[in-house]
Amino acid sequence: MKKLFTFALIISMFLLALTPVFAQGEGENDENEVRIGFVWPLTGGSATIGQQHDDGARWAIEEINRNGGIKSLGGAKIVPIVADSQTKPDVGSTQVERLILKEGVVAISGCYNSAVTVPASEVAQRNRVPFFSMGAVANSISTRGYEYVNRINNMATYDIREMFVAIDLFESQTDERVKTASIIYEATDWGADSAKVIKEMCADKGIKILVDEPVTTGQTDLTSQVLKLKRANADVIFNAFYTPEMILFLEAAAANKLSPRLGHWTTGGGAQDPVFYASTDPEISEYIFIQEDWDVGGPERYEWVAELDAQVREQNGYPLNSFFAQGWTAAYVIYDILEMAGSTDPQDILEAAKKLDLRKGEGREILTGYGRIKFDENGQNTYSHGTIVQRVNNQAIPLSPTINADPDATPVWPIPDWDERPAVTNK
Amino acid sequence: MFNAILISLIHGIILGGAYGAIALGLSMIFGVTRIINFAHGTMLMMAMFGYYGLHTLFGMSPYLGMIIVVPIMYGFGYLVQNFLLRPLILRERTSVVEPVSILIITVALGIGLQNLFMMFFGADYRRMDTFVSKENWIIGDGVLVLSVARLIAFIGSLVLTFLLYLLINKTELGLRIRSVSQNRNAAGLCGVDVYKTYNISFGIGVAVVSIAAAFLSQFFFVSPIIGTVYGTKSFLVVVLGGLGSIPGALLGGLIFGIVESVGAQFITSSSASMLTFLLFIIVLMVRPKGLLGKV
Numbered sequence: 182m183k184k185l186f187t188f189a190l191i192i193s194m195f196l197l198a199l200t201p202v203f204a205q206g207e208g209e210n211d212e213n214e215v216r217i218g219f220v221w222p223l224t225g226g227s228a229t230i231g232q233q234h235d236d237g238a239r240w241a242i243e244e245i246n247r248n249g250g251i252k253s254l255g256g257a258k259i260v261p262i263v264a265d266s267q268t269k270p271d272v273g274s275t276q277v278e279r280l281i282l283k284e285g286v287v288a289i290s291g292c293y294n295s296a297v298t299v300p301a302s303e304v305a306q307r308n309r310v311p312f313f314s315m316g317a318v319a320n321s322i323s324t325r326g327y328e329y330v331n332r333i334n335n336m337a338t339y340d341i342r343e344m345f346v347a348i349d350l351f352e353s354q355t356d357e358r359v360k361t362a363s364i365i366y367e368a369t370d371w372g373a374d375s376a377k378v379i380k381e382m383c384a385d386k387g388i389k390i391l392v393d394e395p396v397t398t399g400q401t402d403l404t405s406q407v408l409k410l411k412r413a414n415a416d417v418i419f420n421a422f423y424t425p426e427m428i429l430f431l432e433a434a435a436a437n438k439l440s441p442r443l444g445h446w447t448t449g450g451g452a453q454d455p456v457f458y459a460s461t462d463p464e465i466s467e468y469i470f471i472q473e474d475w476d477v478g479g480p481e482r483y484e485w486v487a488e489l490d491a492q493v494r495e496q497n498g499y500p501l502n503s504f505f506a507q508g509w510t511a512a513y514v515i516y517d518i519l520e521m522a523g524s525t526d527p528q529d530i531l532e533a534a535k536k537l538d539l540r541k542g543e544g545r546e547i548l549t550g551y552g553r554i555k556f557d558e559n560g561q562n563t564y565s566h567g568t569i570v571q572r573v574n575n576q577a578i579p580l581s582p583t584i585n586a587d588p589d590a591t592p593v594w595p596i597p598d599w600d601e602r603p604a605v606t607n608k
Numbered sequence: 609m610f611n612a613i614l615i616s617l618i619h620g621i622i623l624g625g626a627y628g629a630i631a632l633g634l635s636m637i638f639g640v641t642r643i644i645n646f647a648h649g650t651m652l653m654m655a656m657f658g659y660y661g662l663h664t665l666f667g668m669s670p671y672l673g674m675i676i677v678v679p680i681m682y683g684f685g686y687l688v689q690n691f692l693l694r695p696l697i698l699r700e701r702t703s704v705v706e707p708v709s710i711l712i713i714t715v716a717l718g719i720g721l722q723n724l725f726m727m728f729f730g731a732d733y734r735r736m737d738t739f740v741s742k743e744n745w746i747i748g749d750g751v752l753v754l755s756v757a758r759l760i761a762f763i764g765s766l767v768l769t770f771l772l773y774l775l776i777n778k779t780e781l782g783l784r785i786r787s788v789s790q791n792r793n794a795a796g797l798c799g800v801d802v803y804k805t806y807n808i809s810f811g812i813g814v815a816v817v818s819i820a821a822a823f824l825s826q827f828f829f830v831s832p833i834i835g836t837v838y839g840t841k842s843f844l845v846v847v848l849g850g851l852g853s854i855p856g857a858l859l860g861g862l863i864f865g866i867v868e869s870v871g872a873q874f875i876t877s878s879s880a881s882m883l884t885f886l887l888f889i890i891v892l893m894v895r896p897k898g899l900l901g902k903v
Contacts, residue, residue: 223731224726224731224833228730228833229730229731229732232730232731393876394877395876395877396877397878397881399837399840400837400877401623401841402619402623402868403877404619404623405616405619405868405872405873405877405880406872406877408612408615408619409612409873424733425733425829428829436755437753438750438753456732456733457733460732460733460734460735460829461735
């Protein structure tokens with residue numbers, strides 16, 4: 182009896198282990214479908230961000246399929262095969278490999294986190310499957326000479342350059358000058374790359390770095406770091422944090438009245454996440470400058486964006502933002518490339534990618550802040566850029582570059598002391 | 609600079625108190641059952657969600673919510689020990705050390721529950737707006753700013769440690785728990801129901817971490833990933849302080865908090881974290897059972 186029970190248990194566990202195999206299907210593209218892989222951080226520290234990317238991609242794919250699918254492939258429907266990187270480089274790499282070898286995807290997009298995207302794209306390169314990076318800004322992603330890797334979004338150098346262009350703009354409009362800076366950042370590829378470029382640009386401008394503070398993820402408290410920054414008293418503080426650390430940092434900064442005279446400047450990350458704003462008081466993020474990948478003025482300029490925004494708010498409970506926009510744009514870019522290629526052969530896809538030239542306003546592909554998508558010889562979309570916004574009265578006011586700026590807006594610069602700030606009325 | 613050290617020392621002590629409170633339950637469970645509960649962080653997370661639910665649905669403060677959540681978590685811990693872990697202990701009762709399968713079961717439990725909560729509640733970071741969550745005690749025109757919620761957590765950790773110490777050392781239940789932790793076979797021969805004592809001890813350990821969760825939920829966000837963040841730290845704190853030692857857990861937490869906080873004033877916080885691990889290694893090399901360990 183005991184042996185029979187043990188045998189039955191082993192068989193049950195074996196069948197249970199096999200169920201994902203049956204659930205996922207054959208792993209090959211049927212004639213009427215094309216499988217595209219997406220790797221996002223659906224769990225872990227960037228989970229809220231990854232889920233919004235996933236939402237954006239799925240919404241775009243539903244729309245594409247509703248409109249007839251990939252016509253050059255006989256109306257084939259796109260089937261998204263989504264994998265969770267868990268915000269971990271090793272898991273992301275393993276998932277890319279699984280998507281390629283087991284799921285038979287013809288192209289992959291992802292992975293948002295630079296620390297994940299760098300090794301994961303290498304796996305795609307090695308397996309000769311086109312990889313369209315979205316979200317990650319580490320410079321190396323498009324400077325390694327990987328022919329199978331293209332990047333749709335901006336790189337760290339662009340992000341930081343936009344912040345300094347904005348600073349130059351504000352300096353030209355006022356008598357203020359940034360002479361000192363502190364940098365605090367999450368200590369993986371994104372934060373480290375951003376910090377490196379910030380230091381280079383500060384050196385070019387003669388700005389002295391007072392504090393250079395890498396912070397490992399998984400922190401429970403950032404009060405000590407805030408005290409150090411407060412003691413340094415730099416004109417500006419640059420930060421690069423994902424959502425959990427952004428919450429901890431800005432809350433500790435608010436509690437300890439840390440307010441750099443010429444502002445907090447963040448390269449995005451958690452400050453672009455609607456969940457950050459839903460979880461915190463608006464006072465803590467008042468007056469911060471954010472390098473947004475989202476076209477803040479998009480809903481006002483484009484009717485279809487306004488309609489989409491209303492639909493997403495109703496169904497998903499959050500407004501359009503950088504992360505949804507990136508997922509949406511990534512899906513549409515791959516669709517356009519497949520439409521042009523008329524084939525799922527990797528070389529045909531890569532050739533079509535070289536010819537891709539999308540312009541904002543000519544279709545529904547570009548939901549992000551870029552004016553154009555065209556890959557250069559390194560696979561980098563050199564037209565990708567964001568918008569520098571300032572949070573004023575709990576709203577994001579676009580200030581730079583001019584193409585995306587609110588013409589009637591001026592920055593609040595310098596930043597008022599905590600005791601002199603007006604109350605936030607827009608809650 | 610002296611001011612900076614003093615201020616960061618105070619912050620470190622308060623931070624360490626929270627670490628200690630969270631680690632207490634883990635130390636308690638190991639001290640009696642010799643089980644390292646790898647689901648400890650997940651149970652912290654579950655309790656935090658319980659408080660969040662009571663606050664959102666009924667406007668109940670987590671301090672008051674303890675009346676409901678703590679007994680439920682005690683019951684949960686009791687049942688986990690009785691139905692999940694006890695069969696394994698019974699089967700392997702002739703072995704000198706606790707079986708590896710128990711460690712793996714607690715790992716699986718932790719991961720399974722975390723993913724279950726992720727599935728039902730998503731990855732969003734939730735905050736509770738209570739009467740203390742945003743209050744600060746400001747001293748000296750902003751020279752020292754102390755979060756009231758964190759201060760309460762620190763005081764709570766001291767009280768909790770003291771109460772647990774009293775329970776273990778001054779009550780009949782504590783006598784039974786200590787006898788089982790010293791020698792379960794001999795305790796059994798003296799008429800102590802060993803496995804029931806295990807159940808109670810595990811339940812108390814989980815109840816203690818749920819009390820810590822009430823403090824933590826006032827100043828930290830509630831999310832399924834919280835367990836991973838604090839769970840890892842708890843292990844380090846408990847091993848540093850001494851597995852099985854109640855005051856050791858608090859001491860370990862305070863040391864971690866102080867080193868992290870004061871260290872970050874002079875070196876980067878990444879390096880300060882390295883410092884805590886270095887300290888951890890040195891202490892274990894000099895004193896393998898931890899600072900106050902009795903194992």
